[in-house]
Amino acid sequence: xxxxxxxxxxxxxxxxxxxxxxxxxxxxxxxxxxxxxxxxxxxxxxxxxxxxxxxxxxxxxxxxxxxxxxxxxxxxxxxxxxxxxxxxxxxxxxxxxxxxxxxxxxxxxxxxxxxxxxxxxxxxxxxxxxxxxxxxxxxxxxxxxxxxxxxxxxxxxxxxxxxxxxxxxxxxxxxxxxxxxxxxxxxxxxxxxxxxxxxxxxxxxxxxxxxxxxxxxxxxxxxxxxxxxxxxxxxxxxxxxxxxxxxxxxxxxxxxxxxxxxxxxxxxxxxxxxxxxxxxxxxxxxxxxxxxxxxxxxxxxxxxxxxxx
Amino acid sequence: xxxxxxxxxxxxxxxxxxxxxxxxxxxxxxxxxxxxxxxxxxxxxxxxxxxxxxxxxxxxxxxxxxxxxxxxxxxxxxxxxxxxxxxxxxxxxxxxxxxxxxxxxxxxxxxxxxxxxxxxxxxxxxxxxxxxxxxxxxxxxxxxxxxxxxxxxxxxxxxxxxxxxxxxxxxxxxxxxxxxxxxxxxxxxxxxxxxxxxxxxxxxxxxxxxxxxxxxxxxxxxxxxxxxxxxxxxxxxxxxxxxxxxxxxxxxxxxxxxxxxxxxxxxxxxxxxxxxxxxxxxxxxxxxxxxxxxxxxxxxxxxxxxxxxxxxxxxxxxxxxxxxxxxxxxxxxxxxxxxxxxxxxxxxxxxxxxxxxxxxxxxxxxxxxxxxxxxxxxxxxxxxxxxxxx
Numbered sequence: 001x002x003x004x005x006x007x008x009x010x011x012x013x014x015x016x017x018x019x020x021x022x023x024x025x026x027x028x029x030x031x032x033x034x035x036x037x038x039x040x041x042x043x044x045x046x047x048x049x050x051x052x053x054x055x056x057x058x059x060x061x062x063x064x065x066x067x068x069x070x071x072x073x074x075x076x077x078x079x080x081x082x083x084x085x086x087x088x089x090x091x092x093x094x095x096x097x098x099x100x101x102x103x104x105x106x107x108x109x110x111x112x113x114x115x116x117x118x119x120x121x122x123x124x125x126x127x128x129x130x131x132x133x134x135x136x137x138x139x140x141x142x143x144x145x146x147x148x149x150x151x152x153x154x155x156x157x158x159x160x161x162x163x164x165x166x167x168x169x170x171x172x173x174x175x176x177x178x179x180x181x182x183x184x185x186x187x188x189x190x191x192x193x194x195x196x197x198x199x200x201x202x203x204x205x206x207x208x209x210x211x212x213x214x215x216x217x218x219x220x221x222x223x224x225x226x227x228x229x230x231x232x233x234x235x236x237x238x239x240x241x242x243x244x245x246x247x248x249x250x251x252x253x254x255x256x257x258x259x260x261x262x263x264x265x266x267x268x269x270x271x272x273x274x275x276x277x278x279x280x281x282x283x284x285x286x287x288x289x290x291x292x293x294x295x296x297x298x299x300x301x302x303x304x305x306x307x308x309x
Numbered sequence: 310x311x312x313x314x315x316x317x318x319x320x321x322x323x324x325x326x327x328x329x330x331x332x333x334x335x336x337x338x339x340x341x342x343x344x345x346x347x348x349x350x351x352x353x354x355x356x357x358x359x360x361x362x363x364x365x366x367x368x369x370x371x372x373x374x375x376x377x378x379x380x381x382x383x384x385x386x387x388x389x390x391x392x393x394x395x396x397x398x399x400x401x402x403x404x405x406x407x408x409x410x411x412x413x414x415x416x417x418x419x420x421x422x423x424x425x426x427x428x429x430x431x432x433x434x435x436x437x438x439x440x441x442x443x444x445x446x447x448x449x450x451x452x453x454x455x456x457x458x459x460x461x462x463x464x465x466x467x468x469x470x471x472x473x474x475x476x477x478x479x480x481x482x483x484x485x486x487x488x489x490x491x492x493x494x495x496x497x498x499x500x501x502x503x504x505x506x507x508x509x510x511x512x513x514x515x516x517x518x519x520x521x522x523x524x525x526x527x528x529x530x531x532x533x534x535x536x537x538x539x540x541x542x543x544x545x546x547x548x549x550x551x552x553x554x555x556x557x558x559x560x561x562x563x564x565x566x567x568x569x570x571x572x573x574x575x576x577x578x579x580x581x582x583x584x585x586x587x588x589x590x591x592x593x594x595x596x597x598x599x600x601x602x603x604x605x606x607x608x609x610x611x612x613x614x615x616x617x618x619x620x621x622x623x624x625x626x627x628x629x630x631x632x633x634x635x636x637x638x639x640x641x642x643x644x645x646x647x648x649x650x651x652x653x654x655x656x657x658x659x660x661x662x663x664x665x666x667x668x669x670x671x672x673x674x675x676x677x678x679x680x681x682x683x684x685x686x687x688x689x690x691x692x693x694x695x696x697x698x699x
Contacts, residue, residue, distance in 0.1 A: 006533050013525040066582075133360050135546050137578045144557050156557060229522040229550055230578060232358065238522065273526035278518035279491060281526070 003275055008153035010270045016159040016228070018266020019166035023221035024243035025250070025258035026173055027091075027214030033190040033253035034210045037109070040116040041094050042218060043240025044123035048090040049219020050235065051131055053083025054138045054226045061139060072142035076161065079141070079223045087219015088212045094119055095211040103207075120236075128233035135232040162224045169217055170259045176213070177255050186210060190253065242285075249289055251299025260300055265289075345385045347636055347643055349374075349629070350408035352401075352419030352429065352440070355393035358520075358546040361574040362621060363421060366443050367391065368613040369625030370418050372605070375612045377633045385636060385643075387629075390414055394425045398493070401428035409436040415636075416441070416648050418628045421621070423447035424493035426458070433457040439649045441632065443624035446568065446592070447497035451670045459652065461628045461664055462621075463592040463675030465494075468567060469501025471677035471693040472590040476538050477509045478697040480563060480588075484512040486536035488527070488551075490543030491517045498542035498567050520547045528554040536562050544569040549578035556583040568593060571620045571680060573687060581685030589680040594661055595689040596623045602660045627659030 003010075024046055031039045057079035061067070067075060098119040102111050142161075146154040177183040188196040189206045197203055222231075225239065246265045250257025265285055272284030292300065351370050354363030374387045390411055394404035401420060408414050409432060417433065417440040420426040426445040433440045434457040442450075442460040446468065450458060476482045487503050489495035499515065506513050514534050518527055520543070528551070531539055539555070539562060541548050548570040555564065565588035576584045596602040596609075596618040605626060609618045618626075634657045636643050657664045665673050679690045690696065 006529055009529050010526060013529060017523055017525065128356075133356050133358075134574060135358060135549065135578045137549070137580055139580055140582070146559075154559070158557065229553075234358075235522070269523075270526045274530050278516060278527045278530070281521075 003271075005152075006274060008151040010274050011267065012150065012153055012155055012159055014267035014270030015263060016162050016266070017269065018246075018263040019163050019170075020221055020225055020228075020262075021239065021243045021246045021265055022259045022262025023166050023169055023217050023224070024239055025246040025262045026170070026255065027218045028244050028247040029250075029252055029255060029258040030186075030210050030214045032247070033255075034186060034207060037099075037112050038116075038244070039094075039211075039214075040113065040240075041098065041120040041123065042091075042214065043236030043243075044120050044127075045087050045090045045094065045215050046218040046222045046225070046240065047127060047231070047233070047236035048123065048222075049083045049087030049215070050222030050226045050231045051127065051136075052086025052219065053079040053223030054136060054231050056082035057138060057141060057223075061141070066140045066143055068143055075141045076227075079227070080165065080220045083223030084216040084220040087217070087222060088215040090123070091211040091215025091218070092208065095208060124233055124236070131231075131233055133233060135230045136226075137230045138226045141227065158228065162228060165220070165224060169220060173213070173217065174255055174259075182209060245286070245289055249292060249299055251301040254299065254301045257299055257301035264300075344383075346388050347385045347415060348388045348390060348411070348413040349632060350390045350392060350411070350414040350417040350419070352392045352394055352404050352408060352417055352425075353421040354396035354425075355391065357395040357397070359396055359422075359544045359569075361572050361619065362444070362544070362569070363393075363396070364616075365572070365619035366418070366421060366621040366625035368609065368616055369443070369618065369622035370629045372609045372612045372622075373626045373629035373633065376608060377630070383633060383637060384640075387633065388413075392419075394420060394422075394429065396422040396425055398424040398428040401425035402432055405429035405432045405440075409433065409438055414438065415643055415645050416632050416652070418443060418625055418632070421445060422492070422494060423450060423497060426450060427453070427493055430455040430458050436645075437649055438645050439652050441628040441652070443628050444568070444621045445494075447493050448501060449497065455670075457649065459666060459670045459672075461624050461631070461659070461661070461672050462568075463677070464671060465498040465501045465567075467675060468590055468592050468677050469498055469503075470505050471592075472502055472540065472565070472567065473505030473509065473511075474697050475588075475590065475679055475693050476506065476540065476565065477511055480538055480565075482511060482537040482563075484514070484534075484536045484538075486514045486516070486531050486534055486539045486562075488515075488531070488539065488541050488543075489517050490541075490547055491519050492543065494544075494569060495542040498569075499540075502540060502542065520544075522550055524551045524554040525558075527551065528558050528560065531555065532558055532560050538563045538565055541566040541570065545572050545575035546578065549575055549584075552579040552583050552587065563588065565590065567591065568620060571687065573619065576682055576685055576687065581682075584682045585685070587682045589682075589687065590677055590693070591620065591680060592675050592677045593620055593624060594676070594678060595680070596660060598689055599660075605660045623659075623661040627657070627661050627664055630659060631655050631657040631664040 027042045057075050098115045144156050144158045185201050185206045188201050246261035247258045250261030268288045269281050269285045273281035353366050377383050378386045392404040392407045394400045420429045421444045423445045434455045440457050446465045448464040448466045487499050489499035503513050548566050568591040571589040571591045635651050635655050653666050677693045680687050
């Protein structure tokens with residue numbers, strides 16, 4: 001059971017989990033880029049999106065047996081869409097309730113942090129009350145067969161779906177920020193909010209859009225997460241911390257950095273979990289983080305959303 | 310799993326407020342029926358990922374209390390105070406203190422998980438408050454000098470040996486991958502299982518993994534080791550995720566686990582397809598299929614809105630009934646001191662076993678059963694002692 005025999009299998013596992021981290025990390029990075037604010041309630045946006053997608057897919061799931069073919073595609077698509085919508089709605093509400101009143105009053109930075117923790121606790125406990133404090137399983141939406149073999153490692157339908165959807169979202173966001181008018185606005189606010197206002201950018205609108213886009217990604221990512229593992233009221237915390245780490249690793253505020261950071265973190269965890277006792281997985285991942293930050297304090301790709309990606 | 314310090318702080322603040330409220334209240338000690346009221350406490354897992362096990366036990370306690378209160382031969386009525394430790398060692402002492410500070414509580418059913426028990430028991434011993442655990446199976450618990458600790462379930466040394474017998478003699482395993490969740494309970498069980506397996510000449514690979522959601526690389530590791538059987542020493546929420554990861558990756562060996570995973574929630578969370586065929590050992594009989602326990606099952610459903618007894622329900626019921634028996638013997642002299650003194654001598658014929666104790670607090674004579682998931686339901690296969698002879 002040498003490491004190199006399993007190298008490709010571990011790489012595939014790592015990329016799958018890593019792409020999930022990357023999708024969540026984008027939410028942190030976008031909001032940080034625009035507001036220089038760490039949105040610690042983002043993990044709960046992820047959790048609520050996850051439940052939304054899970055319940056939608058379960059409601060449409062026919063009785064008996066694993067669906068196949070077109071039906072599977074439909075179920076996954078609905079789950080992703082509802083998950084993304086719930087995530088966007090949660091992020092929008094969060095911005096309205098927890099952040100905007102503070103911004104209107106020009107509250108100090110710390111107040112946002114407290115507000116985020118409060119919102120996070122509220123969301124966790126509300127979810128615990130409404131959805132129960134048990135893990136909730138999402139039944140298989142498709143036959144999870146091996147699609148093809150890569151250097152002797154099995155690539156399952158599930159890892160393929162997750163990786164493809166995640167990469168599509170990452171590339172889509174990258175294009176949005178780099179190539180559209182809206183993206184231009186986001187970059188302008190990130191670079192210099194005051195000047196952006198003078199140039200006719202509606203900053204309030206840009207902030208809302210940033211939260212909503214982050215929420216869409218986190219919600220869809222939450223559905224993918226529920227598909228792989230399961231959903232629970234407390235599910236947001238650990239992936240939230242990991243995604244935040246990924247964002248810092250890549251350079252917070254940097255869209256491509258978040259993607260790189262997420263994938264890297266997933267890979268390091270996967271290799272580390274195999275090479276050492278499984279429980280050292282997180283230790284290794286964070287050692288890598290510390291090591292990289294010592295060499296490159298602003299993350300792998302530096303921390304500018306403003307710089308055109 | 311990461312526990313949030315901030316959640317802990319809030320739980321602590323709440324517990325402090327609640328216990329202060331409990332101290333402040335002064336109710337009368339006689340009930341409406343004119344009988345004396347005796348208050349007992351329950352400490353267990355009433356929230357968190359493994360909440361179902363706590364509810365199983367709590368409902369068992371409530372069933373026993375309802376029966377006692379409806380029975381005229383008991384010259385008292387029982388009242389229950391609940392305390393939630395979330396199964397966590399961090400929250401155990403606070404949960405215990407809440408019951409200790411309530412001067413009306415004369416005995417406690419609980420704590421439930423071994424880690425929480427180890428953390429809570431020093432407080433109970435110091436306060437001289439009897440605690441009877443329905444489920445804490447870590448072998449070391451009776452050797453730590455706690456004067457207040459009794460349990461109505463066999464320690465994991467008994468389960469570990471029986472599980473080893475079953476894996477070797479019935480499943481004919483040559484190579485076993487023993488994985489634990491690094492908790493007080495998990496390491497106790499794997500520590501009891503592994504030497505027994507090795508003594509039978511079986512190759513054992515040991516690994517430990519803290520509860521997590523992501524068992525992908527662990528599953529890859531297990532499959533690469535090609536064991537005949539994977540035995541997981543831990544609780545159902547994690548086994549469910551591990552099972553899914555293993556089945557997704559095409560693991561063909563057998564999967565087995567212990568009493569901490571023996572709950573229908575395991576099947577619900579892993580999915581019936583993935584859980585099919587998994588073996589579960591437990592020093593607990595299945596009340597639902599035992600004809601002798603039919604009356605208990607009936608009364609359990611009536612008290613708990615149709616819920617069926619689960620793992621530890623019978624044990625919690627027996628613990629409560631054994632306490633009631635002791636209260637009855639003591640007559641008017643029911644207080645913490647007298648209960649703690651009289652309980653070791655109890656001899657109560659319960660539904661899971663006859664409750665009587667060795668001098669160290671271990672319950673006498675206990676059977677270990679093996680269960681299997683069949684068509685999405687956990688079905689009893691029988692007493693391991695009988696199965697290995699066949």
